[in-house]
Amino acid sequence: MMMTGTIGMHMENITQMRKRHEEEIENLQKKCKHKQISDWTDYMWAPGHYGMPVKYCMFCGKILKQKNFKQTFVDEECSTQTRKEKT
Numbered sequence: 001m002m003m004t005g006t007i008g009m010h011m012e013n014i015t016q017m018r019k020r021h022e023e024e025i026e027n028l029q030k031k032c033k034h035k036q037i038s039d040w041t042d043y044m045w046a047p048g049h050y051g052m053p054v055k056y057c058m059f060c061g062k063i064l065k066q067k068n069f070k071q072t073f074v075d076e077e078c079s080t081q082t083r084k085e086k087t
Contacts, residue, residue, distance in 0.1 A: 025060075025061070029061070029062040032059055032062065034057040034059070034062065034064060035059070036057065037055055037056070037057060037058065038054075038055050038057075038058055039055070040054070040055060040067070041053065041054060041055070041056070042054075043063070043066075052066050052067055052068060053066070053067045054066045054067075
């Protein structure tokens with residue numbers, strides 16, 4: 001849906017700007033050597049909405065590794081069992 005007038009022009013410009021920045025980020029991530037990798041971090045896909053733990057490049061922001069919920073649960077379960085066995 002194309003809007004007309006001043007508001008429509010701004011909407012069209014923001015769409016173009018988003019596309020340009022997405023392409024720039026994609027190019028940066030393709031060229032990056034990913035030398036600075038984060039520790040496991042909870043991924044927040046929107047403010048207050050946490051997803052799976054991830055490791056990401058601290059320079060370009062690309063997600064390099066991701067745990068699924070089953071792996072996270074199994075890891076927590078294993079560490080709990082280890083603690084119980086020690087007591």
